[in-house]
Amino acid sequence: MKRIRSSVFSLLLLVLVSASAFAQTRRVSGRITVEGSGEPIVAASVNLVGTSVGTYTDDQGRFSLNVPDGPATLRVRRIGYTQKTIAVPAGATDANVSLARDVLQLETQVVTGTATTVSSVNAANAVTVISGEKLNRTPAQTIDYALQGKIPGAVVTQNSGAPGGGVQVQLRGVSTINSSFLPLYVIDGVIVDNSSIANGINAITEAGGGNFPSTQDQRVNRTADINPNDIESIQVLKGPSASSIYGSRGTNGVIIITTKQGQAGRTQLDLTQRFGTARISNKIGERCFGSGQEYADWVADTAVAAIASEIAAYNAATTKCHDYEQELYGEHPFNYQTIGSLRGATTGGTNYFVSGLVQHDGGLQLNDNYNKQSLRVNLGQKLGSRLNIRANTELIHSLAERGVSGNDNTGINPYTTFSQTPSFIDLRKQPDGTYPVGLAVVNNNNPFQNTELVKTPENVFRLLGSGLASYNLVSQDRQTLDFTVSGGIDAYNDQTRVISPATAYIEQVNALPGTLVNGNANIFTGNIGANFTHRLIRNAFTATTSAGIGQVRRNSDILSNTGRGVFPGVTNVASATQIFTTETQDITKSQSIFGQEEFLTMGERLLLTAGVNGERTSNNGDPKKYYVYPKFSGSYRVPVPVAKIDELKLRLAYGRAGNQPTSGKFTFLTNLIEEGVTGFRASTILGFPGIKPETASEIEGGLDLTLFGGRAVINATQFRKQIDNLILSAAVAPSTGFSSQAINGGQIVNHGTELGLEMTPIRTDRLSWISGTTYSSSKGKVTQLPVPGFIPASGSFGSRFGNAFVQQGQLISVIQAVNGCTALNAAGTSCPSANRVLTFVGNSLPDYEVGFTNDFTFGSFRLGSLVDWRKGGLGVNLTNDYFYGSGLAKDTALAAAQLSAFAKGTDVWLEHNGFVKIREITLGYDLPASMASRLFQGHAQNARIELSGRNLKTWTRYTGLDPEVSNFGNQSLGRFQDVTPYPPSRQFYFTIGTTF
């Protein structure tokens, strides 16, 4: 602590070194415009190189600046344009500059610290920057869908086709087994919670058994609430070499979202209206019975009378081959998004961005839907010349009805019923309003009835708020010192309900028909920080020093009540005959203190950065101990005397981040109640009082190459991420009376490569083609494991199907399964369990992922596309087992062969789940200005229309509904289980957008 304190003081002393002021000055003024069109560029920054002197252009693109006598150099910058440096000869007072559009995003500002950024030209890390425009090119239900295929190094996978989200983002491979495994999301400085709250359908599916919510509830991760339309840009810090400033939340990378701010210039009102629909994009199919005899053979009755009645039942049916999937999931919902925003600034120094969203997406199943409304107000105010304050707030409401899908043990899942129902039986609602019951209702379930009766609404109200005050303490020509205080809150209430009335067939077999779940989660995350940033500008270098402190606090309280035996129509859980309650609470507090030095020298060619972040957390065994997360990086723009090469940058970065324990510190007492008397026994989970954060050290190196006058950019990055002190839930031999204990130990090493090629093969006034290709691969290996191999807690269906397994020397993402047999039984029909070969069958994660984006602009038309190719990876398709086992698979011969092979010890459920998907296609047309103006009676500046499609086509060898599926939702390991999921959909949108 002492050391950190003294370094802060020495930093402050540095400030006291004063810089000389200029002796003589002149006024230089000019206008900044867009290259080609000549339109003014508003709010471009104009800086005198080698000083902190600078200004911004006004709404006419004009600026005026005092510069010293003698030759001077000005740098002009604006996000979205390529920066330019111009020489102003001695005595000159005019400087007009035109900037080219930065179509390949060669120059953006990249986050390096809490309050510091650096130009991407110098950045030492491979930070991916996604503009709001690129993010929202094709509409998506939630932000995570919109990220698919756009970040090299990220595997973004959707868990099912149910409306409203449930998407996992994984940056640079698997970095943990038991701790947080999702990237940290930060919006305008607010740490945003991305929990997945289970809605409690387990009470009716019993997928995980019991009465309480489970990991098989087809959960939605709560970044789904973010309104993607408000986003100005997203920066993705992919690993600890960039994210060490986020301490024990940084291991999995950080997704930093900046929302739009008001800006000077004309007040701009944008209105966008989207209409869309969706349709089922893949089906399993089912055996169709060709004759009554075939059906009778399937039933396998031997009594003559029974056979006759079966044949008669078949013959009586009007439709012999129902396509149940089409009948149930055949909705063509009417979807819409209405987006409006107002953006501007007042002469009093206030800038504002106000936006609203109303969104509705229907599901493929009747009565499923996803609805979201949001209102955002971002305000900025300049007070005097030194103080800037900003306040951003967003209020969000979302409501999702996602139906019932995924694993179940009650038979409620539609696919469970379909897989047991002979094709000639009509399950649909009959003209008299009833639903068929009897033979059809296997396990007493009619999924068509459930769409009408069973409700699963999840209601989220969320408030995001952030505030920032920045005070300029010192502003001299050669140095500045800023003091910034910022903070934010993310508070939400997630209310989940499951209403399964006693009138539903599925309830009628229960001892107490009628199930109600009423869940309530309140999650609060707050963070606050303060820091100083000092910039010292010398002729030879620019040094940026920052230091500060931060605090994060998170409170969560998740309560769920399940009622059994509820009168139909009643939604008050207190009226149930039996009530079951579960609650989980948590408080986490963290504090950090950090310092960082960035040193830019050699004519802005060499950037060196060093930083350190000390952090402590209440979840650690010793909550008062600071853990240190250092980082070092360097980048060098190599002078290349070759005409075709504009820029060559070499970069190397090292950083360490942590992953704080989420539990495991204490041995709790488990209370067991017997006849109302409370008893205690030690939990079967042994506590570990010395638990500490996992630490991830990453070294990343690469080069960035800009060619042909900015027409092509190549990025290449290699990384090695090593995670130590893994928090392991080590299996303790159950014969000791305990099942597991948290320990720190073991190591995972991830290696990976990320390549990017962006180019503009065609760039003419009428036609342009921008093409981007990204490649990323990553493999993680368990290099040390101080415990015997174990099945992680993520959930699986046993080794006969395939489960994740953590084993030293194996890939972290390996699948273990029974596959093979040392000797079949005497009859040669099955493999005795002792002879089954339990083995590692392959990697569940893809070998590599490639994204292709192509944007063509032809006059007023624009065509954009994104193709996502994932090579390799394995999934466990249990959905097939449902149809194989019942003899109702579409291909009965294949099913019989597969079951026979399964009996002989072959894991027939493992399948390659690589794919090629057309993620996005958008065809846009900008209406001529005259037409736009006429349409909106002279008020509109411009208008455009678009036709878009998402997930239009998939090519895969996977025989299930969707190779991306995960029955257990987001998981660090073992997300490859496919159990009767919600089918995937193709989505179509028509958009009209106008700017007033």
Place this chain on the structure above:
Amino acid sequence: MKRYTTIVLAATALVAAGCKDNPVANPIDAPTVDALSGALTRVTLQQLATGVLAQDRTSADAFAYLFESGIFARDVYRIDASEPRYVQETLGGNPDPGSFTGGGAWAGYYTAIRAGNNLILALPTTSTAAFSTAEINATRGFFRTMKALDYWRVIEMHDSVGATIQTDDANAVTDIKCKATVLTYIAALLDSANADFTAAGGTTKVPFTMPSGFTAFGRDYSLVSNLVKFNRGLKGKIDFYRGLDRTNPTPALFATAITELTQALGGAAAGAVPKADFTKGPYYVFVPGGSENTPNIISDSKVGLNPLVGDSVQAGDTRGSKIVARTALAGFGLSTSITYVGAVASTANQAAPLGILRDEELVLLRAQAYNEAGQLANAILDINDVRTSYGLAPVAPVDKTSAINAILYEKRYSLLFEGPQRLNDLREYKRLNATYLRKETATDPFNAAIPIARAELNARGVTTNPACTP
């Protein structure tokens, strides 16, 4: 300079604030083990005792004990379209150690054993202000008996696979011992418990409130004299199966078993146990719903009885009322339209108590022991004691084998859905095979035991059941 002073002050304040704020957050969901350290009081003993008994109940109220043993013994079907393994890994193939069919009857019992052992270790050795020496002995004897019961539950489902014997060291992973060794250990544990009871004296009561399952079914087991009956009954059962052991029989133990079972039956001679006593014994009492929520899981709509159970019941047997019709249940090559009366899904059945070791079982065990010891006449007396109580005419088996047949009939219907009794008998009488029984599916392997749970194998770094050590 004034501004710089302000900066330095502000920075100092920030750093100080950062270092001073309290980073500790205490757990708010549950107490930790620290809460129970220190000398036992009557309150904490009650909590620990309830913890052991509730854990024991939970681990018995499980698939392996209540369903799988019955499926193996050909009495029970569980057919569930969503879960083929209820058939595929019981009657159609072998239980997989990684799934619920092959992973049960293990961890839960060992947790109960550990909890019981922790309680025994926490007991004072001499009298304290809270407990008399007699109370301490009674408590120790009771929990040693419960430990023995849980060990028996493990070994009866794992049979020749073996089981481990815990030591006081929570971290010690001990060898897998063979069945004979485990049974010898259980027998010794029961004898040491009996010695505790002797030291306590028959009129002593345990210093905590027992659940009603131990007090309300004809006998109050909080009284040491009754605990002795429970202990001797269990010891007689163990000794009978040690005597009968199909691979390593010890016929001398049949006489021991007869003595112990007779003691457990209050000294009643062969054929002299009144019907009214049949239901006496310790029970599990279940409380569905609420925060306790421990329903008897037999109440399960996907359960049926093997049609043979219905076909074989003799005319006039009043135990036939345990078999009721149900809607047809079919799948995976099995079908039935009957079920156990307690399996019908209802709140009443969820609350139905489950016998742990009833006198009726002890009578039939004694009949078995008599039969094996060559005392056919006494065996017949005990058989007919049960038989005639259910409206059937007496039988007169002429030899050991026909007596076995008669006993198996009585045990099947007397103890239907009360645990693995029939599985134990079929296995030890060497009748769990196609010579005696129908194959339920084409690939029926006649499973006799479940393997060691995958989690245990993994923790030991092996992939298949290690050979048990003697």
